[in-house]
Amino acid sequence: MAVKSDIEIARVARKKPILAVGAGLGIAAEHLAPYGHDKAKVDAGFIRSLRDRPDGRLILVTAISPTPAGEGKTTTTVGLVDGLNRIGRRAVVCIREPSLGPSFGMKGGAAGGGYAQVVPMEDINLHFTGDFHAITSAHNLLAAMIDNHVYWGNALDIDVRRITWRRAMDMNDRALRQMVGSLGGVANGFPRECGFDITVASEVMAILCLAEDFQDLERRLGSIIVAYRRDRTPVFARDLKADGAMVVLLKDAMQPNLVQTLENNPAFVHGGPFANIAHGCNSVIATKTALKLADYVVTEAGFGADLGAEKFFDIKCRKAGLTPSAAVIVATVRALKMNGGVKKEDLGQEDVAALTRGCANLGRHIANVRRFGVPVVVAINHFTSDTDAEVAALQDYVARHGADAILCRHWAEGSAGITELAERVAELADSGQADFRPLYPDDMPLMEKIETVASKIYHAGEVTADKAVRDQLKAWEAAGYGHLPVCMAKTQYSFSTEPNLRGAPEGHVVPVREVRLAAGAGFVVAITGEIMTMPGLPSSPSAERIFLNRDGHIEGLF
């Protein structure tokens, strides 16, 4: 039997009109701004009107440490919602919007896969409803206003060597990483070093995803630190009077996007901050709106649970007052075998011993998530190459850790393949077992917060940092930023800072090379390795093979 590609499946989806999907959630047509017939934004007034409704239960989908074998976190998030609806529960998906730039490099889509996708997947992976373009515009307006301020006399006394606000573009373009701008003489300003980050790395993206409403958005945008003076005092976006116009540019982008799964269940796809230098979760406004409209909201966090789930709990849930009821950790037999030392080309061979070794990675993620007071179930995202012995060994391992590992076939079968997980998740979420608590209190010193994450979540032996880094953290505490959570920028491939150290390493050293203050988003970023904020294209980018065929269909994108 020929296996259909994601795009072939998506193209023949029987989509409901988006107004009908909205109606199913109780959203009247006048509160939905349609974008085509299959996408819509929910208006701000309607969201405000929900304020006094009770919240549904929030379920996080996270994963083991990612490997090139693939885990299927988004696919499982989408499949689980279809499964919950199939067993009669009102459930909604809440996931991030994909970035445009990487689609032209080598990455495929980010809207699920197989029979567990959100649609229209081509639109979602391209311009969608324009949110990222709006974020890019707001980001770059602020940048233009900084250089313009300097050009016209620099009344704020900005030290042009200490302008920290870069520019943004949703494109993989390494030529933009490091530049000298304002060249060409008097009319073009004061030459200085500058550069671009990809839009998902913009603090504006993180802010949009954490803001509760327009007033909060404006306050946070105004609080962005764009530069420092010679005396090291910060210059804020509001000092440049940029915050109001940035809000205007983000007016529509702030509204959650409603789409649907292949099985016509509602999905909010909204916001998409990086999961390394930012918190890697969809928007607070979408999550909170979904909680008012459904009994179960299934959301997802970036990378493995050491990064994504930790930030979801310690940044998003802490700051937005969200209390998750259950977590699903997605694992695959293949990825666990890679964590157990098997090479990608050998994954087709049964190897129970390697699988069992790799389970140490899963075991640690289970324990970590429980540390936040959230009960766990493991989803085994089935691949046809998995053997019964491997699946049984995995289930045994998880059972010994006091949890269930449930085999899921949603990729091949849609909701029919994931009802067992859906039943178990609903039961767990309804059980009242959850007692959510962040990992550390707000008033812990910043360095201690970093050490707490490193020791409790990563099982590191030591955190190292230069005096300059430690002094900087103390200076921010003195300036009133000590209450912020920390956002760890670490490789996603290992609990350590060494990408090749798979499994469950212990006692490693976590070097904090640099710290950055995202004063608008509201976190302190601790950078523990090389973090690429502007990707490049590969030698043969997928853009070379993308085209519109004679039927008007996109070829080569996925």
Place this chain on the structure above:
Amino acid sequence: MAVKSDIEIARVARKKPILAVGAGLGIAAEHLAPYGHDKAKVDAGFIRSLRDRPDGRLILVTAISPTPAGEGKTTTTVGLVDGLNRIGRRAVVCIREPSLGPSFGMKGGAAGGGYAQVVPMEDINLHFTGDFHAITSAHNLLAAMIDNHVYWGNALDIDVRRITWRRAMDMNDRALRQMVGSLGGVANGFPRECGFDITVASEVMAILCLAEDFQDLERRLGSIIVAYRRDRTPVFARDLKADGAMVVLLKDAMQPNLVQTLENNPAFVHGGPFANIAHGCNSVIATKTALKLADYVVTEAGFGADLGAEKFFDIKCRKAGLTPSAAVIVATVRALKMNGGVKKEDLGQEDVAALTRGCANLGRHIANVRRFGVPVVVAINHFTSDTDAEVAALQDYVARHGADAILCRHWAEGSAGITELAERVAELADSGQADFRPLYPDDMPLMEKIETVASKIYHAGEVTADKAVRDQLKAWEAAGYGHLPVCMAKTQYSFSTEPNLRGAPEGHVVPVREVRLAAGAGFVVAITGEIMTMPGLPSSPSAERIFLNRDGHIEGLF
């Protein structure tokens, strides 16, 4: 009586649902992709289905040489369509989309004014349906693929000193005009000079506005010259295999945007190329679609008739096979007085003598437009400060030139104030007087085409150009580009290349400083002065005063 601002008028507009506006044109709901409830895109299949219908009549609105006093060309275009509909004619507006960047500098909106506007004006002036963002993305994908190609070995042997393709951003940001990129060592590529133009100056914008369909779009994008080799042979976008992915990024942007006037008449607002280094007209696809759906299509060209109308006729109409039936030249008493030497601060004073002197500018534009075989009527866009004596003198002047000058009060009164012009325009368009012909034949040598425009339209005495410029034109002729029309980049404020030379100067010298080949758009640009392709912000940009008020309304944008 307090005069309402444009935004106050627009905000209380009784808009029809956009699907109803479409239905009025015979477009079924399934062929419209709505963007909110008041904007929609017309789908490609529907447009193809119109092929065999007869065309309506095409009417151009152009103007005298612009002055700081303002002429109201868009306002008159919109008002005329409302007037035509008021007198029982089926008429549609076709205008350009405004650029986002300048909205944060000092420019107001570009959607008409007073009671002759297209709505939703705030959306139209901000992200609208995302067309310009898509154009920016397609432009910058090509740029990224050039540097990426060089980075991975430069198999095409591009001379990095001769990369002509810059990057684009829809923002006024002088710091981006001239840069050095790819700094930072081996991983970031080969350092080289680069820079950004504002999106409306992108050749992708010009291409989108001239392309007939997706195949033509792909062919034109592929024909863009991005660089030269050491041997001066050109490297095309299709050599980088960028054309297919660029089409995919422009898939939705290619579809015309339907909105409405304040009086609920249909308006296509689509595309917006610069009127200096490009041809300054809305898209061919929107114009042709409108001609299939209405009896009268009123469109507009940028700047005064010497630039906008000439390019509309010699580039857009020639290449797209359009045959305009009539032209309206918009003039104001104030602007003619400025052309006659009055300072802006003295415009409130009656000055018939100055007005009469300034009429020389209008007279030349009338003669120029007639040279293309298109009959002319003059619209006097009324200001309250105009005196009866001034209006009478203007009407006398125009009558002596064998045309009518009709006083229009659409800004204050909507369609009721412009029925006389509407009657006259319909009569002229229906009269069969038009016998459209471009100014010069395709097979005229390029330098001669430039000289023809300069002598016949500008009344210049001489065109000067370096040997290098003349040799370049000959080289392009040898390479097969000799049949292209020329696109003159000249100041809009004068028939000469000297902005302060108002009125109707003669015998001046037109220096062609540089020529550029837009091989994808299909014209040769002749640059006759300083052409700014990336504007800057003023010392106190309007962005500082733009914000979202507590009711969710935008303040300070207009």
